[in-house]
Amino acid sequence: MSTILNADPAELAKFSELAHRWWDMDSEFRPLHMINPLRLDWIQSLCPIAGLRALDVGCGGGILADSMARKGADVTGIDLSTKALKVAQLHALEAETPRIAYREISAEALAAEAPGSFDVVTCMEMLEHVPDPASVVRACSDLVKPGGWVFFSTLNRNPKSFLFAILGAEYILNLLPRGTHEYAKMIRPSELASYCRQAELDVQQTSGMEYNPLTKRYSMSADTGVNYLFATRKPI
Incomplete structure (x- = not known):
């Protein structure tokens, strides 16, 4: 087995520098706080x-993991950013979040250690930040039980997403820090669907997510041109 870690040191450093701001609702992570109720409801x-036993891959400071635990799931959050995990753990302690644990481990390593251990696996806003997203998709498939669900969200790669997700969000509206996303790392839905098929995950549903700069609100939509989500299932 390869010992090469499927992570970009520059990406880890970028998010580590911002780690202390994960739970500041007015910080660079405000968009994640805004979209979290939408994706959790979905x-x-x-x-x-x-x-259910749930795993959040690339959990960062724990925004989704924490909310899943509060909905009654037994949650494990994993990430490779030491600082972000410390923030997540501290928040869980301060907020007295039940049924939650965090580990500094890659999806691939956990899949080798504990395959088929989870009913639900989430991997949100993470695939566009790793060198080999297909490897993460395979690991998520290995980690979920037969019949279990795996949810992904990421960014499409096309002119519209460049305009809205990079120029608009990072340079004009200042919703995200500049350099948050690299266009070349964005993933077309057809590519993610291919990764899922190769990993023996059946795509059950897709959804888009849109931001209205006038109302400053996000909403779920049928438009997968920029932000989009996949709901997949492992065959029994």
Whole structure:
């Protein structure tokens, strides 16, 4: 087995520098706080998570992991950013979040250690930050039980997403720090669908997410041109 870590040191450093701001609702992570209820409700609509074992891959400061635990799931969050995990752990302690644990481990390493251990696996806003996204998709498939759900969200790669997600969000509206996303690392839905098929995950549903700069609100939509989500399932 390869010992090469599927992570970009520059990406880890970038998010580590901002780690202390994960739970500041007015910080660079405000968009994640704004979209979190939408993606959690979408997950819940397909797979009610109360009482299930859930894994959040690339959990960062724990925004999604924490909210899943509060919905009754037994949650493990994993990431390779030491600082972000410390923030997540501290927040869980301060907020007295039940049924949650964090580990500094890659998806691939955990898949080798504990395959088929989770009912639900989430991997949100993470695939566009790693050198080999297909490897993460395979690991997520290995980690989920037969019949279990795996949810992904990422950014499309096309002129519209460059305009909205990079120029608009990072340079004009200042919703995100400049350099958050690299256009070349964005993933077309057709590419993610291919990764899923190769990993024996069946795509059950797709959804888009849009931002309205006038109302300053996000909403789920049928438009997968920029931000999009995949709900996939491991065959029994």
